[in-house]
Amino acid sequence: MRASERVNERRLWQRHVDMAKLGGLPRGGVNRQALSPEDAAARRLLAEWAAARGFDVYGDPIGNLYVRRAGTEADAPPVLTGSHMDSQPTGGKYDGMYGVLAGFEALEALEDAGIRTRRPVAVIAWMNEEGSRFQPGAMGSAVWGGDYALSAMLDVTDRAGVRLGDALKDTLSVAPCRIVPDFDRRFHAYIEAHIEQGPRLEADRRTIGVVTGIQGSQRYTVDISGEEAHAGTTPLRVRKDALRSAIAVVDALQRHMNDPADVVRFTVGRFECRPGSPNTVPGHVHFTVDFRHPDATVLARLGDGIERVVAASVAPCTAKVVRITDVAPTVFDARIVDLVRAKSEALGLPNMDMPSGAGHDAMHVAPHGPAGMIFVPCERGISHNEAEAATPADLAAGARVLVDCLAELANE
Amino acid sequence: MRASERVNERRLWQRHVDMAKLGGLPRGGVNRQALSPEDAAARRLLAEWAAARGFDVYGDPIGNLYVRRAGTEADAPPVLTGSHMDSQPTGGKYDGMYGVLAGFEALEALEDAGIRTRRPVAVIAWMNEEGSRFQPGAMGSAVWGGDYALSAMLDVTDRAGVRLGDALKDTLSVAPCRIVPDFDRRFHAYIEAHIEQGPRLEADRRTIGVVTGIQGSQRYTVDISGEEAHAGTTPLRVRKDALRSAIAVVDALQRHMNDPADVVRFTVGRFECRPGSPNTVPGHVHFTVDFRHPDATVLARLGDGIERVVAASVAPCTAKVVRITDVAPTVFDARIVDLVRAKSEALGLPNMDMPSGAGHDAMHVAPHGPAGMIFVPCERGISHNEAEAATPADLAAGARVLVDCLAELANE
Numbered sequence: 070m071r072a073s074e075r076v077n078e079r080r081l082w083q084r085h086v087d088m089a090k091l092g093g094l095p096r097g098g099v100n101r102q103a104l105s106p107e108d109a110a111a112r113r114l115l116a117e118w119a120a121a122r123g124f125d126v127y128g129d130p131i132g133n134l135y136v137r138r139a140g141t142e143a144d145a146p147p148v149l150t151g152s153h154m155d156s157q158p159t160g161g162k163y164d165g166m167y168g169v170l171a172g173f174e175a176l177e178a179l180e181d182a183g184i185r186t187r188r189p190v191a192v193i194a195w196m197n198e199e200g201s202r203f204q205p206g207a208m209g210s211a212v213w214g215g216d217y218a219l220s221a222m223l224d225v226t227d228r229a230g231v232r233l234g235d236a237l238k239d240t241l242s243v244a245p246c247r248i249v250p251d252f253d254r255r256f257h258a259y260i261e262a263h264i265e266q267g268p269r270l271e272a273d274r275r276t277i278g279v280v281t282g283i284q285g286s287q288r289y290t291v292d293i294s295g296e297e298a299h300a301g302t303t304p305l306r307v308r309k310d311a312l313r314s315a316i317a318v319v320d321a322l323q324r325h326m327n328d329p330a331d332v333v334r335f336t337v338g339r340f341e342c343r344p345g346s347p348n349t350v351p352g353h354v355h356f357t358v359d360f361r362h363p364d365a366t367v368l369a370r371l372g373d374g375i376e377r378v379v380a381a382s383v384a385p386c387t388a389k390v391v392r393i394t395d396v397a398p399t400v401f402d403a404r405i406v407d408l409v410r411a412k413s414e415a416l417g418l419p420n421m422d423m424p425s426g427a428g429h430d431a432m433h434v435a436p437h438g439p440a441g442m443i444f445v446p447c448e449r450g451i452s453h454n455e456a457e458a459a460t461p462a463d464l465a466a467g468a469r470v471l472v473d474c475l476a477e478l479a480n481e
Numbered sequence: 482m483r484a485s486e487r488v489n490e491r492r493l494w495q496r497h498v499d500m501a502k503l504g505g506l507p508r509g510g511v512n513r514q515a516l517s518p519e520d521a522a523a524r525r526l527l528a529e530w531a532a533a534r535g536f537d538v539y540g541d542p543i544g545n546l547y548v549r550r551a552g553t554e555a556d557a558p559p560v561l562t563g564s565h566m567d568s569q570p571t572g573g574k575y576d577g578m579y580g581v582l583a584g585f586e587a588l589e590a591l592e593d594a595g596i597r598t599r600r601p602v603a604v605i606a607w608m609n610e611e612g613s614r615f616q617p618g619a620m621g622s623a624v625w626g627g628d629y630a631l632s633a634m635l636d637v638t639d640r641a642g643v644r645l646g647d648a649l650k651d652t653l654s655v656a657p658c659r660i661v662p663d664f665d666r667r668f669h670a671y672i673e674a675h676i677e678q679g680p681r682l683e684a685d686r687r688t689i690g691v692v693t694g695i696q697g698s699q700r701y702t703v704d705i706s707g708e709e710a711h712a713g714t715t716p717l718r719v720r721k722d723a724l725r726s727a728i729a730v731v732d733a734l735q736r737h738m739n740d741p742a743d744v745v746r747f748t749v750g751r752f753e754c755r756p757g758s759p760n761t762v763p764g765h766v767h768f769t770v771d772f773r774h775p776d777a778t779v780l781a782r783l784g785d786g787i788e789r790v791v792a793a794s795v796a797p798c799t800a801k802v803v804r805i806t807d808v809a810p811t812v813f814d815a816r817i818v819d820l821v822r823a824k825s826e827a828l829g830l831p832n833m834d835m836p837s838g839a840g841h842d843a844m845h846v847a848p849h850g851p852a853g854m855i856f857v858p859c860e861r862g863i864s865h866n867e868a869e870a871a872t873p874a875d876l877a878a879g880a881r882v883l884v885d886c887l888a889e890l891a892n893e
Contacts, residue, residue: 157761158756159709201759201760201761204759206760265714266713266714267711268719284713297571297865298863298864298866299678299679299838299862299865300746300771301678301746301838302677302678302679302837302838302862302864304746305740305746305747306743312749312750312752313749316728316731319724319728323725328717331716334713334714336712336722336760338758338760338763339754339757339758339759340724340754340757341757342752343571344570344613346569346570346611346612346613346750346865347612347700347750347751347771348569348613348618348750348771348865349569349748349750349866350748350750350865351749359713359759361712361713426711426713426714427711427713428713450715451708452714453709453710453711453712453758453760453762454709454710
């Protein structure tokens, strides 16, 4: 019997419904930012489900949460799957959560099918993939992979000044678990399931995206300083209006990032203006720059031009530019990509090879071993939005491909 | 003896020092927004000072606070002075507060000089001139003058959802006083003292600005709605990026408001972008538009063009434009203007006639009777800024002109 035969579409759907209540928003989305009370509740619920099935639950020092089904060889490097449970401030119910719940469904399907695997299979809920409360994102997987230092990340603060290490302690007091002292990077393979967050599968009427890699990205913060002044009395020629300069800077960056082929993804997602009073000339603007491209050369060229573009357009104010992240494009292991495609075919599921437009925790795992991803469709490609939607059938289809891949890998 | 001989420069300065502690900020400014605990503390302190001198203290239904020195004819329409005690979020120590404390110093100087006046003289601390917490500004004087409805203003909420009427109740529980049920608009004359908030007096080395009028102003809110989307996956051609549209709109408004003579004062002071996550395409931007000009025709032409300019530049998003205030230019009473000039001359103080660039409570008083203003210099014209500064000597000079004007008017 194939493990996929025991994937339970209704159970998987109900788990999404239950999780969506934690941080649920009136318009159907969720606000479950990393290490918030809502995130803690989700971690607690997952641990309860795991305990009910007899799976081992533990955490690591950055707050990644593991649910592990034992293999017959305790010391064999495990097969890993997972994604994240934190969300955007007005996020959807499936982004991240699907990968965790599909992974958990895979463990349950293996259990229900009575399949013993040689290697352990573990689901990881990576801490803080979104990076909306604590920057940078993909933090848990990046610390696990050695890309960011644990101590530095524990000292990151949110906009209210709360230290991540303290938020993690609070979270663990609500959702306690055993903490292992070290990051164990030994694994046999990693496969992450995720909604596509783009429109291609839906447009091409395919159920499974066989993900070949992830485009690279860079993120910056720009702080523009001017001088607060009275809006009624200060002549424009003597103003140092931080908002006026910021608008000129963003406009110049838009031109710098302009790509007739529409492959560059350039976004100013956070833009804050102080002091924020209608009759005071703004003295300070803070904004973020995020851009992505599959080609490392293009990424480097665009990123290296940012300081120059800002400096050339910020007068009469001044600017400080800081590079926050620089993530190279990821190319997934050909064997994993081939396996995902083969299992989709074996299940009769329409599929297509595609790169990922979004970053995922998989990019911090891939440098350390064979990794890949499985995409399922989401309505109109809408994500990072409360309107994010997916169907029970598509979610179950992805879980079926996932568990068949995991079962094969776990017996290698 | 002239009342101005009893103006006490050290006392007036110390009162500014004491008030600046209430809401004091690390860089020397104050955050004493309308009906905040800091504002309540200031109202309480003023009432204590008034009680110590035997002056009558009372409030009206919108929260304007009155300190009244009796005249020999109890029913004679009073002579009024005053300004406001609320501040910008990062405001200075003198904006508004000077007019209240100069008025209070005038009452004390009259008292110390033993001058009995025929008419009562009252200092008014107008509620919420700045409009930074509750919009619109100049609210207390506008309700007093019948320009805004009391009930509508009591129902205004701040960004945290707190109703103004509730904030006023809280304030009065900290700083209680007798509340008169009606707005009494009978008065003989009104003179408001204020720092210039512009650079002209300092540049021309004059101590007293004889204020001839106030430029008109209009204020709008603009809400731009797009669609939240994932920053990594959503092609730019299908985005409805509210920030990108807002930047195009503000840029278009800057061109619409462009004035080679630099008389138009155009400011976008508040600019808020949601949801504010670095990797989500913004779905909503809210910003304010404030512009001012001494000529009513120019004001009307600029204001009437705003909807068209916004609509022409907001695609692919949509916008909602709301006019919040439309304040016509004010021309002060010639007799008051002449009196301020004459008293300045009599005191040997260098002075100049000038319009006010900023709006003031006086503009809501002027339609109901003879009104005027007295300006004193502030350093480099900086205001609405923690660095706002004025000298004890200039503040006292303004108070001397004020009390000599009030004494003369109160005996008419």
